[in-house]
Each structure stands twice: as C-alpha cells, then as structure tokens.
Amino acid sequence: MFRHIILLCIVAVLSWSVVSAHVLVPPKGYSVGFTGTIRNGVQKYVCKHGYWIKTGSSADVISSDGSKLGTYRAVYDQNARTNTYYWNILNSAGGSHESGHAVSVIQASPLKSVRVSSSAIPEYLAIVKVRRGGGDTSQVTFVSLTGTRGGLPPRQALCTGYGSTSGVPFGGKFTFYTVDREPPQVPPSLTANGTFVQSVFCEGKISYRFTGGRWIRRGFSAKMSEVAGGSSLGQCGTVLKPDAYGSKVAFRFGSPNGFWLQGRQCTQPLKISSDGCPWQLLAITTSGGTESPMGRYKYVLIGATYGGEPPNLAARTEGMTWGSCFTAQAYLFAE
Known part of the structure; x- marks a missing residue:
C-alpha cells in the first residue's frame, strides 16, 4: 500500500517576474512537435466596480504555411484566480486516419507565467491535463505561449459602466512539445x-x-x-x-x-x-x-x-x- 501524502500542494506561478522567455520550456526529454501563430486574438475583459477584470481569451491558430491549424480559448476563474487553456487542433490526414477523428482537443493548466514585456500580456508554460480525440496532439505534454503582443486591459477611465465588456487584440506564438520516443542522454x-x-x-x-x-x-x-x-x-x-x-x-x-x-x-x-x-x-x-x-x-x-x-x-x-x-x-x- 502506498504511503498516503495528505499535504497542501502549492504551485508558484510567477505572474509578474521579469524573466527571459527561455525559461518557458519543458525539461530534457521533450521536443518541439509543432508550432502555431495567433491570429484574430482577443483578450476579454469585463468592467466591475471600476476595474477591468480578465475573463478569458480566444484566437485562431495558424500553421507555418499559413493554413489554419485550429483554435484557442482561455477561461479565467476569478474566484480561484486560475486559467484553463483549450486548443482544438485540426488533425493532418495521417492523424485523422490513425485516430479516426478530424479534430484533437487538449486542455492545459499553467505551470509558470512570466511578464516579459510591459506592453503585453504575460507569457506562459502549461501542461496538458485532459485530452480528447487523439491524432496530432496525442503526444503533446507541454504548450508554451511566447512572443506576446498587446492584450492588456483598457484604461481604467473607460471602466464606467458595471458589466461593460471589452475585447483587446493580442498576438503570440504557441509551441507544442511532445514526449521523445527515446530516453534523453544522461551522465x-x-x-x-x-x-x-x-x-x-x-x-x-x-x-x-x-x-x-x-x-x-x-x-x-x-x-x-x-x-x-x-x-x-x-x-x-x-x-x-x-x-x-x-x-x-x-x-x-x-x-x-x-x-x-x-x-x-x-x-x-x-x-x-x-x-x-x-x-x-x-x-x-x-x-x-x-x-x-x-x-x-x-x-x-x-x-x-x-x-x-x-x-x-x-x-x-x-x-x-x-x-x-x-x-x-x-x-x-x-x-
């Protein structure tokens, strides 16, 4: 019988640290599977009690050849102060044939967040928690968002009506990391x-x-x-x-x-x-x-x-x- 460990798990999320983007990579044992660029990205806010509160975001994800790779959605839980990220990725012909699904879905939670630019939303590294559909994301374990642009809330002076909403354009790049098929080289x-x-x-x-x-x-x-x-x-x-x-x-x-x-x-x-x-x-x-x-x-x-x-x-x-x-x-x- 395994020893029961009933302890509080505290994950430190460095939301406002000024850290270079190279820290937003998974450990040795994972490699870049594919990447996607954000298009039509919108960071969403709602006005409450004179402040803009983040509610989430949405975007299209574009592959390196300019074709649509899929969609992205983020949901912010204000009470828990946590983000949940979702990607719907269009499977390639091979991925569709192998999995029997046209779309693969992954849901991830943040591991680390860093503020790289004072004029853009934070960048992050997330880990997959839920997956559905199989295919091209079947081995994806980590996802990073880097090179963010824009997305910050509107000026506070514009928050004059309770419940008013705002959508702010943002951009960036997603990197999807897959587990390596062979063990990494070690000492x-x-x-x-x-x-x-x-x-x-x-x-x-x-x-x-x-x-x-x-x-x-x-x-x-x-x-x-x-x-x-x-x-x-x-x-x-x-x-x-x-x-x-x-x-x-x-x-x-x-x-x-x-x-x-x-x-x-x-x-x-x-x-x-x-x-x-x-x-x-x-x-x-x-x-x-x-x-x-x-x-x-x-x-x-x-x-x-x-x-x-x-x-x-x-x-x-x-x-x-x-x-x-x-x-x-x-x-x-x-x-």
Whole structure:
C-alpha cells in the first residue's frame, strides 16, 4: 500500500517576474512537435466596480504555411484566480486516419507565467491535463505561449459602466512539445545498462519534512499514465514495507498487462532539469506479473522532472511537512 501524502500542494506561478522567455520550456526529454501563430486574438475583459477584470481569451491558430491549424480559448476563474487553456487542433490526414477523428482537443493548466514585456500580456508554460480525440496532439505534454503582443486591459477611465465588456487584440506564438520516443542522454552515473522498453508519465507529489535545519525528502506518490492527461496505467511511489533487499520504491501497473516492480536508488541523484527535482536511477530488485518480451525489468530511470523541489525558505517549526507537486517520465529498461 502506498504511503498516503495528505499535504497542501502549492504551485508558484510567477505572474509578474521579469524573466527571459527561455525559461518557458519543458525539461530534457521533450521536443518541439509543432508550432502555431495567433491570429484574430482577443483578450476579454469585463468592467466591475471600476476595474477591468480578465475573463478569458480566444484566437485562431495558424500553421507555418499559413493554413489554419485550429483554435484557442482561455477561461479565467476569478474566484480561484486560475486559467484553463483549450486548443482544438485540426488533425493532418495521417492523424485523422490513425485516430479516426478530424479534430484533437487538449486542455492545459499553467505551470509558470512570466511578464516579459510591459506592453503585453504575460507569457506562459502549461501542461496538458485532459485530452480528447487523439491524432496530432496525442503526444503533446507541454504548450508554451511566447512572443506576446498587446492584450492588456483598457484604461481604467473607460471602466464606467458595471458589466461593460471589452475585447483587446493580442498576438503570440504557441509551441507544442511532445514526449521523445527515446530516453534523453544522461551522465554515465545515470545510464542504465539495459534495453529501453517503454516510458510512462508520472504526476504526483514529493513529501519533505523540515528536520535539523533542512528539508529532508521522505518519499513520493504518483499516478502513471501513457501521456499527460491520458489513460491511467497504475501508481508508483514509496511504500511502507520494503522488499527483502530493502527496496521501497514500487511501480504497480494495472490490467490488461498487469505487473509490478520494486527497486532502490543505485546511484547518486543528479540535478538535470533546471525547474525539476534531481533525476535518479533505480535498480529493480523484485518484480512480478507479466514480463516484458525483452526480458526481466532491470532499471527504472526517473527523469524529465518538473517541480518536486523543497521550499527555498526554512520552516518556522521543526517537523513541518511539505508536499511538492511534480511530473516526470519513468523510463523502463530490461536486461
């Protein structure tokens, strides 16, 4: 049974930081799949109590050859102060044939937002949470909006009637990042001596406790899926009961090809992702269920991490706990 981590997950969104756009990229393990330029972009506002309040935005998305790639929509929840982003992408002939759908839909939530220009809306990096239709977006995990122009609210003096609305033109570029088919190159200490079989997407929390004046990692719990927002494959995380070799990290895959693995850290974790926790290589010590056609599973590399780091500030109280949200790719290797 996985250790239950009931902790508050705080995702820091740097809405007004003046940061260069290069930080709005996913970790190593993802590559640019395709891009699209905004056309007919409109940032929407409503006048309430003398202030312009953002409600969302809409736009057409144009491909590099000038044809329509799809549409974009954003919805702002004023109470929760959160954005939700939607893209309807027109599938290519191959994507339509493979998926059986003319359109693929992805819904994403923001990970990071930065104010690059004082005359434009913030840029952002978002992660896919929901997907429908398959096709050209089937492997898209991250989406960035960069190079924004315009979109700022009207002058406050124009907000004179409660409920009045305004649409402000804006532009920018979307970059859709897909998961790589092969594991990224890593330093020798993280290189698995085996045959790569598959990778799975992990999303969950890493738990920390403030002990002896520093944050100590205690364990993690995550859900596994084929891709971000995709079909569930099972769970992974730190278990209470180690196996005979002292291994306390387990991966449990559900039907139809159910199998489980348990392993332990075999090398020192390394910081690879600038915005993510250290990558680590696990040696599999026990396993069960359906075996890979390539042989018994031997290693799991937990890499392509985003998030999952402890706070930069010390806790006020000894023993305080912290749950840090993270995503990663688990790369499975056989003998």
